[in-house]
Amino acid sequence: MRLMIVVVLWSLVSFAEAKEVVNDSGGVLKVDWSSVDNSYIRKTRSRPTVLQQAVKDVTMPVYLPKDYLNEKDISVVADENFYTISINLSDVTLIISGDRTYQREIVSGGEELKKSMQRVASKFIRSEGIMSTDFNRHGVNYTLSVECVHPNRDKRCTKDTFLRKIYNELVLMGGKQ
Amino acid sequence: MRVVIRVTLLIAVVLFFVGCEKTPTPNPPSSGMNFSYTKAGYLVPTNSGQGRQNDDYIYAPKIRFPLESAPAYVNSQVYGIGGYQGSKGSLCDKRNYQYPWHDNYCEKRGWAMPLCPSSTGHQGNDIRGATCERGKYYAVAVEKGIITSIGSYSVYLRGESGRTYRYLHLASNSLKVKIGQRVERSQRIGLVSDNMGSTSTSIHLHFDVKETLLVGGQAQTLFVPIYTSLVDSYTRLLRGKP
Numbered sequence: 001m002r003l004m005i006v007v008v009l010w011s012l013v014s015f016a017e018a019k020e021v022v023n024d025s026g027g028v029l030k031v032d033w034s035s036v037d038n039s040y041i042r043k044t045r046s047r048p049t050v051l052q053q054a055v056k057d058v059t060m061p062v063y064l065p066k067d068y069l070n071e072k073d074i075s076v077v078a079d080e081n082f083y084t085i086s087i088n089l090s091d092v093t094l095i096i097s098g099d100r101t102y103q104r105e106i107v108s109g110g111e112e113l114k115k116s117m118q119r120v121a122s123k124f125i126r127s128e129g130i131m132s133t134d135f136n137r138h139g140v141n142y143t144l145s146v147e148c149v150h151p152n153r154d155k156r157c158t159k160d161t162f163l164r165k166i167y168n169e170l171v172l173m174g175g176k177q
Numbered sequence: 178m179r180v181v182i183r184v185t186l187l188i189a190v191v192l193f194f195v196g197c198e199k200t201p202t203p204n205p206p207s208s209g210m211n212f213s214y215t216k217a218g219y220l221v222p223t224n225s226g227q228g229r230q231n232d233d234y235i236y237a238p239k240i241r242f243p244l245e246s247a248p249a250y251v252n253s254q255v256y257g258i259g260g261y262q263g264s265k266g267s268l269c270d271k272r273n274y275q276y277p278w279h280d281n282y283c284e285k286r287g288w289a290m291p292l293c294p295s296s297t298g299h300q301g302n303d304i305r306g307a308t309c310e311r312g313k314y315y316a317v318a319v320e321k322g323i324i325t326s327i328g329s330y331s332v333y334l335r336g337e338s339g340r341t342y343r344y345l346h347l348a349s350n351s352l353k354v355k356i357g358q359r360v361e362r363s364q365r366i367g368l369v370s371d372n373m374g375s376t377s378t379s380i381h382l383h384f385d386v387k388e389t390l391l392v393g394g395q396a397q398t399l400f401v402p403i404y405t406s407l408v409d410s411y412t413r414l415l416r417g418k419p
Contacts, residue, residue: 022234026339029389029396075356077325082335084325086356093328101339102389102396104236110392116291117390117397127288127300128345128383129373130331134398141389141398147328149374 020109028081029100031060032139033177047173051076051085058083060100060140061175065166068094069173080176091149092156094166098142124160124167131156131163144170212415214251214278217404225256226285227294229402235409236386236401237340240319241362241419242410243304243384244369249314250305251278251407254379255285268379269309280404291399300400301343301385302407304369311380312348312368318360319410327356329374332366338388345383346372363419 048069054076055062062083068074073088084097106113122135129151134143144167148157156162215221218230242249252273255261259268262285283290283298290298306314322336332344332354347367354366371377386406389398413419 029391075326077323077335077357082339084333084335086326086328091329093326095326095328095333097325097341099339099389099398102391103339104388105391106393113291113390114392114395116296117392117395117399119296120289120291121397123289125288127286130328136396139396141396143387143398147331147374149329150376151374152376 020113021107023105023107024103026101026103027105029102029140031100031175031177033061035138036061036175037172047171052174054078055083055085055174057176058098058174059176060098061138062098062173063096063137063142063170064173065094065096066169066171067166069171091154093147095145095147096142096170098140100140124163126157126160129157131158131160133163133167135167211276212248212278212411213276214408215280217280217402217408218283219280220284221253221279222256225253225262225281226283226298228280228283229292229294232402233405234402235405236388237319237338237342237403237406238409240336240342240406240410241317242407242414243316243319243342243344243382244306245315245317245363245365246307247411247414248274248276248307249411250274250276251281251302251404252305253279253281253284254303254381256281260379274305274308278404278408282402282404291397292402301383302403304382304384304407305380306369306382309380311370312351314369315365316344316347316367316369316382316384318362318364318366321362322360324354324356324358324360327352327354330372334360334366341387343383343385343387345385346370346378346381348372 055078057080058078059080068087071087075086077084081101082099087094124133130145130147132145146156146163148154151157217233218228220226220228256263257273258264258266258270281299281302283293286299290300319342320336322334325335326333330346334342348370351368369382371380385400386403387398388401389396
């Protein structure tokens, strides 16, 4: 009987420890502008004016793939808290997006989840034929992905080399403090 | 003797709890059209991976069901009949087009997924239309928002909630939206198909949801479980209140 009580108590304690307390009201993340390269404003003067105009109201650092700033087929969707830039290359769509919002906060009990999140941060993942990475810079989140017309044979989608190079060479485009 | 009884009791208790976790428990038929579904996290078949059990939280509350009309069927494409890892038969087998629904978030895949018990798995849910017909059933906006990107087989909708919804495998020539377009809830996006660029997949909508979680001061964007939100939204669709 005592053994059963111990088992039941142990189960209850484990359950209580694992229980997450969630606040689902969401909000806006604080940008760590002190970690942003101060010289970026000077550097952005050479960036295409059309792009600068499209992201002028975004209140977070705006990154773009260095080698594709002058592509003709670029679409920008943005507001003050997020941006998505799609670049159509030959048989490939390259997407970078940044977002300051969050939807839920795990107030307590999220230790295991935090560890899991740390394990995948900035990893390059190929899912559904799309290569992508999610990463955090300056306290806010970014997603970089590439989608191919030929997802199973285009090396830009089967290997992470292409996207990793773009990730390593992202340049600041702007961002309003 | 006492020890034997205690050990036997302990084993019985353990087996009871283990049994509870591994057996999918079909819910009784719900309102309208005999809709039924197995619980979130109970993947079928059982060798298709380990789902996120005991998490009935609705991560995307009040969304509209992503297909315009019922019936629709949530179940595995890979492990279903005719699937790559499934039992022999046609992808269009009628058993793939019947209730109960089965969650396939966290189904076995090679890619990292922090919210899955194995830390890898399928990041969304696959949804079949009423029948195995290409280009017949519309996918619609699950909430008011803006189309942020369109790839060769993907459409990205950022809702006013800040969540990003991804629709995969719609027929490219059927798309009713373009990048930068603001859409209303229930507005048509495109027709469910088997489009995967130059190759093809089975006829279905892959639907997933990304949101940003803040945990201990660390923010990260993740694919969140969507099955319970689908069940909730589908129930409302059946009631005529999508």
